[in-house]
Amino acid sequence: MATDLPNILVMGPPLIFPDFQSQYSHSYNFLTFFASSLPLPQYLSSLNILPSSIRAILCNNMQRVPADLLRSLPSLALLVTTTMGTDHIDMPECRRLGVRVATAGGSFSEDVADFALGLLIDVLMRISAANRCAKKWLRSELPRNIPPASRVGGKRVGIVGLGKIGTEVAKRLEPFGCKIMYTSRTKKSSVPYPFYGSAVEVAAESDVLVVCCSLTEETHHIVDRAVMEALGKEGVIVNVGRGSLIDEKELVRRLVSGEIGGAGLDVFQNEPLVPCELLSLDNVVLSPHAAAVTSESFHHIMELVAATLHAFFENKPSLTPVMQD
Template sequence: RFQLGGKKIGIVGLGSIGIEVARRLEAFGCIISYNSREKKSFVPYPFYADIRELAAISDVLVLCCALTKQTRHLINREVLLALGKEGLIVNIARGAIIDEKELVQCLQQGLIAGAGLDVFEIEPHVPQVLLTLENVVLSPHCAAFTEESFGDLYELMSDNLEAFFSNKPLLSPVLDYQS
């Protein structure tokens, strides 16, 4: 059994989604800390520049950051070991933020307690071994599929098209993290 109340939650990526996750977890009495590209002066949570230090003080590490060259495999064996045998990792961001091979090894060896994954390193491929582990909860990259999110997506897409054809800056430019 797992009781969420009072747990120490480390959030990686305190952008708009990370902030909403933090607010919801606060309602359960969780203690929030975070790592982000920069310290946010408008939030009351402790900032950790070092991801390993954040993992070491967290019961649960929640990934909400963008996938970039800097965040690809950000969660490696060192970070997972810092999270520890009682630690859980939840990835609602992008699969490649976690080194999936290292995650599988840590889960199999009991070096972390478990994982909740909505995304995978090479989607739609889910490593077969993840389907067999009892300490993993998987969902098919559908966390954002709600009527409201589709309405928001339509509005953003429409606004971006209008900006593009008006030669104005896009609201959400596409970044190429591989080049």
């Protein structure tokens, strides 16, 4: 299957990859490694492809890109991820090897913020629970057997990470009459919201925490036992960042025992595993890492990917967000 076209190693396929593949199959030879159960060296030799022929990888957060894989491809120069985050990639190793990493940049920020609002309203106002309840809505069953809904207006919402997504979340919360506050690496002089130096401090003043920072060594389990304790037993947590931002085991324990009010979770610590204890709770809304999965964002990101690959193989400057660090 060796061709004259540049080989692209596809490690994690974007949702609309089949369309993308057929559209660009005249330009690239896509190696669908994600569909194989072989280790990479055997996979490549089964196709009679030399590791040194691979200069670019296309990946997403469903598959890790570790140091040994990066080192096994001596000509690798570009890694394109269809995600905003890079926590699935060994970034220090990319830096050492001089591999450029192109991300989706802020392409998803607004969708993810919209989704965060959707989860927040859903958990507080019990929309998913109401949706299930509608099935058995018979007069005789009233009053409805779901936990009481709570008003969005007036809630104190603490944003953990006031980056692109967090800023969009804050903007959307304002007309709901929420009191917005945040914690972030640094205090932002451009926003009017109160800044707190740590997650535990912002949690102590909040009814709802919206977690939307990126996952780094520093932010791993940024929402831990102490933060949940500070948030209190009526508190609600919305997570549209990454699963490992939260001590999931502790969160699950508290949700089950009623030591926390509710949660809207789009991300989990061991995706695609969702803690099964959460599946039957009416104060929990779960979603399979879908916040950014709109038709519009995927078409946009695939255009970005195409532009990035084109620029790279034509030696043109890239128009898309590239992280060099």
